[in-house]
Amino acid sequence: MAKDRRKTKSKYTADRQMPGAFEGETVTRRRFMTGTTHVAGIVAASAFALPALGFAIGPVFEKVEVRWEPVGVPDDFDDRTYIPKTITETPGIGEVGKTTVYVRKHNESIDGPQKDEYDGFIAISTRCMHLGCPVRFVPASERFICPCHGGVYDFQGKRTGGPPVRPLDRFYTRIRNGKVEIGPRYSVNSELKRFSPRYPGEPLDGxxxxxxxxxxTARKLPPPQS
Incomplete structure (x- = not known):
């Protein structure tokens, strides 16, 4: 057999003639400190990254209940003007969770054919789609006006002037037990196509x-009843 001439590499740093080595060492202090620093850096980064990651993906596993709140009977509303109603959009936080919604009946000459059972009444959000300031409906001009930065919306809530990037958000509506009920909020683009809720300043066209x-956490509705 051929003689194995490979020389086994010593585990001691002094035998390997490493700079700064001491007798009996297997790892230099420089390498040990470098490794320790790297480990400490990973631990510190994880302390910030893991909670943020949990906050970001946690809602994916959250079960969100679809809430419906009665705001009156159908005869309380007509199709030519809006009636303001107060609803609880976010329960459990008191008055802060309440919001004003402008409600009217669906007007086919203005709104076109009714999409489904959730479109019998039009419920417009009062949150401006620029920075979220509260808007108000002015009956004399049939416009929604934002006093903060001059946002203007027409009778359907479509943007007609100012900095808003899309129409006002809406709420699903339905009739149950003779009452008009307001459900989850949704966003619309310039053609009033429905989208799950977005934040102010986020356009939905193109x-x-x-x-x-x-x-x-966007709430999903069951399919419309036939």
Whole structure:
């Protein structure tokens, strides 16, 4: 057999003639300190990254209940003007969770054919789609006006002037037990196509609908009843 001439490499740093080595060492202090620093850095980064990651993906596993709140009987509303109603959009936080909604009947000459059972009444959000300031409906001009930065919306809630990037959000509506009920909020583009809720300042026309995807906690409705 051929003699194995490979020389076994010593595990001691002094035998390997490493700079700064001491007798009996297997790892230099420099390498040990470098490794320790790297480990400490990973631990510190994880302390910040893991909670943020949990906050980001946690809502994916959250079960969100669809809430419906009665605001009156059908005869309380007509199709030519809006009636303001107060609803609880976010329960459990008191008055802060309440919001004003402008409600009217669906008007086919203005709104076109009714889409489904959730479209019998039009419920408009009062949150401006610029920075979220509260808007108000002015009956004399049939416009929604934002006093903060001059946002203007027409009778359907479509933007007609100012900095808002899309129409006012809406709420699903339905009739149950003789009552008009307000359900989850949804967003619309300039053609009033429905999207899951987006934040103010996020456009939904063109590439905007892809740049600003839906939130994981967006409430999904059951299919309309036939």
């Amino acid at each position: 590439i905007g609908q892809y740049l600003y995807p839906s939130r994981p």
